[in-house]
Amino acid sequence: MSELKLFNTLTREKESFVPVKAGEVRMYSCGPTVYNHPHIGNLRTFLWSDLLRRYLEWRGYRVTQVMNITDVEDKIIRNANAAKQDINTYTAPFIDEFHTSLKELRVKPADSYPRATDFIPQMVTLVEELRARGHTYEVEGSTYFRVASLPSYGRLARVEIATDSGFSRVESDEYEKENARDFVLWKAKKEGEPSWPSAIGEGRPGWHLECSAMSMHLLGETFDIHTGAVDLIFPHHENEIAQSEGATGKPFVRFWIHGEHLNIDTQKMSKSLGNIYTLAEIREMGYSPLALRYALLSVPHRTKLNFTTQSLDDAKNALQRIELFLLRLDEIATSAPRDAKHSDGHAQELIGNFLSAFQEAMDDDLNTAGALGAIFTLIRETNVAIDAGRITSSDAAGIRTALHKIDPVFDIFPAREQSIDADVERLIEARNAARKARNFAESDRLRDELLAMGIVLEDGAGGTRWRKKS
Ligand SMILES: [Zn+2]
Structure with a gap:
């Protein structure tokens, strides 16, 4: 590995x-x-x-x-x-x-x-x-960081700091590399700005x-x-x-x-170009949040992403292919010979290749394009094998399990696969309501019902969280 x-x-x-x-x-x-x-x-x-x-x-x-x-x-x-x-x-x-x-x-x-x-x-x-x-050091109630006091300053961004003469300060939170200067830690109280009284004077943080x-x-x-x-x-x-x-x-x-x-569309997103998109706007264009999720995740994080409507269409198609494939596997699982001993071992090989290709890609600095590619290789090769009559019902179930094994990483399967989540959330809400009403018999009953679904609840300060029983 x-x-x-x-x-x-x-x-x-x-x-x-x-x-x-x-x-x-x-x-x-x-x-x-x-x-x-x-x-x-x-x-x-x-x-x-x-x-x-x-x-x-x-x-x-x-x-x-x-x-x-x-x-x-x-x-x-x-x-x-x-x-x-x-x-x-x-x-x-x-x-x-x-x-x-x-x-x-x-x-x-x-x-x-x-x-x-x-x-x-x-x-x-x-x-x-x-x-x-x-x-x-302090100037007029504001406290600044003296960059020259830390020799390693500039190591991450690889900026050379000329710390010699006439070094000045910068007030604003954002500035360019070329303007690297002593920066503000605590800004003195100003008219029209929120401020907090403190041991370093009344002001607000940078x-x-x-x-x-x-x-x-x-x-x-x-x-x-x-x-x-x-x-x-x-x-x-x-x-x-x-x-x-x-x-x-x-x-x-x-x-x-x-x-x-x-x-x-190869242009920088900016207010002046009027090309800043929010999730609501993507939706208005007729695409689901899941398509956006797929489009954004399909490009590795260190690669510039050129966002186009084509990328959303591609995402939509890719998700559809996955959905159809899952349906086809379901069909095989119920129609092909059930007996595992009919399997010629080809599916095991496909699964093994898939899981190692997936992990290898992700291990390589989260190469999401490669990891998603592994899914489509599996789909393509399995379809060929199905057409050749080489996939038994247990093979199909095994391939399904393999896909579900990687889904917690990408979380791109259709909502149908996730309906359990909605059910769980609904039952948790009902249980919270019962607890609030001090109806503990009902809240215990709901907890047991969830447990029967394989769901374990954890009550904490931040509310109730749930996980699938492993
Ligand atoms: Zn931050």
């Missing part, structure tokens, strides 16, 4: 993936800045981060994934002020839309979605630690500080994987490293994984 290799932006190499703690992976994914509707470029990033997490789970790791929600930063404040709303009121519908879009796209929920505004004390503490280690504070608080000072789109490498991720390593003196993240951009 091959080993999992992931391209690490830090080293610019595909490296064998080994987590800090055997069997466990802690990963942080930069989440949305909730100042507008998530577009398909954002959704692509969330989809491949989820795919990475799913594949790690498939590989047997226990994964903890944290995705932040940036609910205070420059753009949010600007837009909220323009809408004459406070930031909570302004961001609430975008946060809802983010969660709904992810659910429709079958993205598994992260283990937690910390909001920046809930972690202000941790951010202040981080600035104090940086100050104690001599990495900061965007970069938010991710450093939340990730280390929830995952530890050193964790395994940090994901995001390539445009976050600089300055966001470079500054996260500076803040975290500057404060702890320890390596912050082992694997930095970045996904490429998405273009629309």
Whole structure:
């Protein structure tokens, strides 16, 4: 069996993936800045981060994934002020839309979605630690990170920093590599901006500080994987490293994984071109969220994705082929000779080839195109074998099982295959209602009914989660 290799932006190499703690992976994914509707470029990033997490789970790791929600930063404040709303009121519908879009796209929920505004004390503490280690200075109530105080600054983005004369500071959260300068950690209170009183003065956090504070608080000072789109490498991720390593003196993240951009008909998606698509718009064009899921996942994360309506049509066709194939397998399973001893072993060979091709492709830095290709090779070769009368009912069942074995990774099977999920959700809701009404006999009965379906419930602080009994 091959080993999992992931391209690490830090080293610019595909490296064998080994987590800090055997069997466990802690990963942080930069989440949305909730100042507008998530577009398909954002959704692509969330989809491949989820795919990475799913594949790690498939590989047997226990994964903890944290995705932040940036609910205070420059753009949010600007837009909220323009809408004459406070930031909570302004961001609430975008946060809802983010969660709904992810659910429709079958993205598994992260283990937690910390909001920046809930972690202000941790951010202040981080600035104090940086100050104690001599990495900061203050100007007019704002605290800045002194880039020259950290010799390794620029290592991730590979920027040369001229730290000699006339080095200036930058106020805004986003800027270009060419403008690398001392960056702001804590911004002094300004008229018309939300602010928090603190030991480092009244103000608000810079965007970069938010991710450093939340990730280390929830995952530890050193964790395994940090994901995001390539445009976050600089300055966001470079500054996260500076803040975290500057404060702890320890390596912050082992694997930095970045996904490429998405273009629309070879053009950059932009407001001025009017080619920014949201999930709702894709739907209006007559495509399902599942087709979008397939189209976005079929291109490996480090490849630029050229999004066209053709890519959605291709996705639709691919999904249809899979669905028809599953139906054909069902048919064989009930009509062909049942007896396993009639099998000539060809199906076993097809299954073996399929599973190893699938894993080999995914182990190679999540080569999703190769992994999906393995599915269609299996479909093609099985169809030939069926036509030649070489597939028995037990062969067909075996092939079906093999496809179901990989489905937790891509999760692209038709809804029919997933109807169990809807049933389970409905029963869980009924059970929650019964518990709320303190009707424990009913809630126990529903738990037993779910158990009979092979579903185990786990009640926790974040609500009830369920998993299939293994
Ligand atoms: Zn971030």
